[in-house]
Amino acid sequence: MHAIIGLWRWRHNPLRRTTDLVEAWLALAALLLVLVGAPLVGAVVGASAQEALLRSVREQREDRQQVAATVVRKLSRGPLAPDPETSSARDTRSRVVADWTAPDGTPRHGTVIAALKSPRPGDHFPLWTDLHGGIVGRPLDSATAATHAVLAGFGAAVLSAGLVAGARRLIVGHMIRRRHARWDQAWDKAGPDWGKAGTGS
Structure with missing residues (x-):
């Protein structure tokens, strides 16, 4: 305006x-x-x-599958890597040794983080894997x-x-500096006698 x-x-x-x-x-x-x-x-x-x-x-949904994993045993509490897509608190996740079957039918076994507060052997929990059963993060949702x-x-x-x-x-700052420089030149041309009677006559 x-x-x-x-x-x-x-x-x-x-x-x-x-x-x-x-x-x-x-x-x-x-x-x-x-x-x-x-x-x-x-x-x-x-x-x-x-x-x-x-x-x-779309690519993540094609490449990632949710499988059911079974707790073999709970591990001692260690540093957990929380899923950045969820707001789960630290005490609702546990490190466990689990068994699961990859989407290609291969049986897998390893240490994972389960979304269980107090896991017991035989408990089931969801686990995201790639098509070969490797653990991956939950796919991004729309x-x-x-x-x-x-x-x-x-x-x-x-x-x-x-x-x-x-x-x-x-740009405006540059223009103002140039304007001030021109004013200084004009004052220098006027000289110290500017304003006196008879100056410039």
Whole structure:
């Protein structure tokens, strides 16, 4: 709004300098880029991120299977690697030795983290594996992918707006420094006698 008012104010003003008009147009261009360009960049980045994330979701769903594992024995409590996709507390997960069958039918045995508070031998729990029975993380779900895409788009829009505002400030700052340099040159030309009677006559 300030940019539009600035342009209107300088339209027919006899004191208008070229730099005043350039600054007003620059402010208007920056405003339009922030209001139109930044959201457009955010939308494009968000759509691209969502497409890539949904492709990853599909690939993970094809490559990962949930199988039923059976607790053989509980291990002493050690450092746990919590799943970043869940909000499970530390005391609801335990390290256990377990048996499970891979999706390709191969029997597997190993140490895993079970989503059980007090596991006992024979307890069953879900376990995500690859097609050969190797332990993998839970696949990304569509809602989480969409959230990440929205955050990516919002971040891109904010970054774009910040870059436009920063570029405008740099250009205006450069123009002001040049204007001050010209004023200094004009004062130097006027000399120390400026304002005295008979100067310049």
